[in-house]
Amino acid sequence: MSNKKFFEExxxxxxxxxxxVKPKQAIRINTMNIAEEKVVNRLEALxxxxxxxxxxxxxxxxxxxxxxxxxxxEYLLGLYSIQEAAAQIPATLFTELKNKVVLDACAAxxxxxxxxxxxxxxxxxxxxxxxxxxxxxxxxxxLERCHVKNTIIYNLDARHASKLKLKxxxxxxxxxxxxxxxxxxxWFRKRTIKDIERNAKLQREIMxxxxxxxxDDGEMIYSTCSLEPEENELNINWAIENLNLKVAKIDCYGxxxxxxxxxxxxxxxxxxxxxxxxxxxxxxxxxxxxxxA
Amino acid sequence: xxxxxxxxxxxxxxxxxxxETFLVKKRNRYFLWNEALKNxxxxxxxxxGLYLGKMRKGRFFPSFNLLKMIGKTKANKVVVDKKxxxxxxxxxxxxxxxxxxxxxxxxxxxxxxxxxxxDECLGYGKILHNLNKTSxxxxxxxILDIGDFLRRESK
Numbered sequence: 001m002s003n004k005k006f007f008e009e010x011x012x013x014x015x016x017x018x019x020x021v022k023p024k025q026a027i028r029i030n031t032m033n034i035a036e037e038k039v040v041n042r043l044e045a046l047x048x049x050x051x052x053x054x055x056x057x058x059x060x061x062x063x064x065x066x067x068x069x070x071x072x073x074e075y076l077l078g079l080y081s082i083q084e085a086a087a088q089i090p091a092t093l094f095t096e097l098k099n100k101v102v103l104d105a106c107a108a109x110x111x112x113x114x115x116x117x118x119x120x121x122x123x124x125x126x127x128x129x130x131x132x133x134x135x136x137x138x139x140x141x142x143l144e145r146c147h148v149k150n151t152i153i154y155n156l157d158a159r160h161a162s163k164l165k166l167k168x169x170x171x172x173x174x175x176x177x178x179x180x181x182x183x184x185x186x187w188f189r190k191r192t193i194k195d196i197e198r199n200a201k202l203q204r205e206i207m208x209x210x211x212x213x214x215x216d217d218g219e220m221i222y223s224t225c226s227l228e229p230e231e232n233e234l235n236i237n238w239a240i241e242n243l244n245l246k247v248a249k250i251d252c253y254g255x256x257x258x259x260x261x262x263x264x265x266x267x268x269x270x271x272x273x274x275x276x277x278x279x280x281x282x283x284x285x286x287x288x289x290x291x292x293a
Numbered sequence: 294x295x296x297x298x299x300x301x302x303x304x305x306x307x308x309x310x311x312x313e314t315f316l317v318k319k320r321n322r323y324f325l326w327n328e329a330l331k332n333x334x335x336x337x338x339x340x341x342g343l344y345l346g347k348m349r350k351g352r353f354f355p356s357f358n359l360l361k362m363i364g365k366t367k368a369n370k371v372v373v374d375k376k377x378x379x380x381x382x383x384x385x386x387x388x389x390x391x392x393x394x395x396x397x398x399x400x401x402x403x404x405x406x407x408x409x410x411x412d413e414c415l416g417y418g419k420i421l422h423n424l425n426k427t428s429x430x431x432x433x434x435x436i437l438d439i440g441d442f443l444r445r446e447s448k
Binding site: 070071073076077099101123124125127136137138139140141143144145147149150151152153154155164166 | 325327329330333334335337338339340341342343344356357358361378379382409413415439440442443445446
């Protein structure tokens with residue numbers, strides 16, 4: 001059986017019929033730097049066709065642009081960021097961010113870090129970690145372009161985040177994952193179930209560390225752009241059983257997840273997670289975790 | 294620690310109050326913190342707070358955060374038209390005809406911030422010919438512009 005067929009059959013078992021999709025390009029307005037309508041007017045004056053993403057507060061799909069969206073004055077001045085629509089969801093799910101101490105545990109290249117800073121209006125503190133030193137310069141450039149001033153970057157593996165000796169109000173775990181075919185044409189050629197299991201193990205290790213440094217009343221958002229249950233529902237089920245975490249209800253774009261995966265019955269809280277199949281956006285999975293008091 | 298920053302600001306006849314308690318030098322790079330950051334930071338950070346610029350080979354290279362801060366003060370500034378804005382961020386120098394407004398020094402050798410017509414800072418340059426004189430020549434040399442973010446990516 002081909003690799004593609006293997007994964008297609010898995011998706012069918014999860015209730016989704018495979019189809020190729022190409023996610024639309026999207027931007028997010030950095031409201032800490034300018035009023036949203038001013039940027040939209042300026043971009044429309046440049047003949048860039050925008051459509052408000054209905055499930056995002058500051059997100060727009062780009063239908064047409066005569067030039068690269070990464071080369072306009074408005075982009076270089078940090079007035080907007082290029083960020084896929086589904087990827088804009090996780091940071092918006094925290095109940096309150098202003099003046100909080102926030103961890104972005106796997107932060108590079110920094111798109112969600114800038115979004116957190118924007119939601120915080122540059123108040124409080126963001127600690128942004130990434131294990132790969134070579135990715136930090138790009139993240140620093142991103143922060144400089146968007147005039148972020150509440151962020152500290154460390155070259156640190158998220159699995160060792162407790163070395164910072166801090167407790168966090170909010171933790172964003174946009175963990176390294178296997179990705180999905182809608183953003184990677186070669187995905188079916190290069191991914192195997194072994195890769196997925198290896199990534200799922202790494203994700204559990206990161207969650208374990210994050211659970212230790214989350215304040216008792218803190219919130220953790222877990223997200224991946226993987227479609228594979230091992231990295232999503234099954235990992236969250238494992239976290240419920242092993243890390244004293246519960247899954248909180250969220251109100252966002254996507255489908256409620258199934259509590260029965262490949263014949264295995266999962267904890268009922270799993271239905272509070274959201275799964276987004278590729279279509280209007282790329283494939284995505286997101287949920288909110290809280291510590292059990 | 295303040296000297297390179299003060300020297301740079303003086304090029305624009307600009308004054309900014311920078312609280313030295315929150316000014317940090319990490320190797321050759323300068324950052325501005327605040328109370329909240331200072332309370333949680335560890336020594337081995339890579340980047341922290343507002344990046345102000347760096348020293349390289351005895352010269353100070355400002356960040357766009359610092360230029361934006363200077364832009365809010367009474368500094369030497371030149372406002373350029375839309376076409377010149379685009380050419381400037383592509384790394385080009387400025388012709389007299391592209392200048393809409395001048396604030397502060399017009400003298401040859403002065404440093405000026407370059408702003409677009411919405412008063413947003415695009416970078417800075419050095420006046421090559423007195424701006425009072427009529428000229429069809431390049432009058433401001435581009436030293437740094439926001440297109441630098443794209444050039445950094447391709448390095």
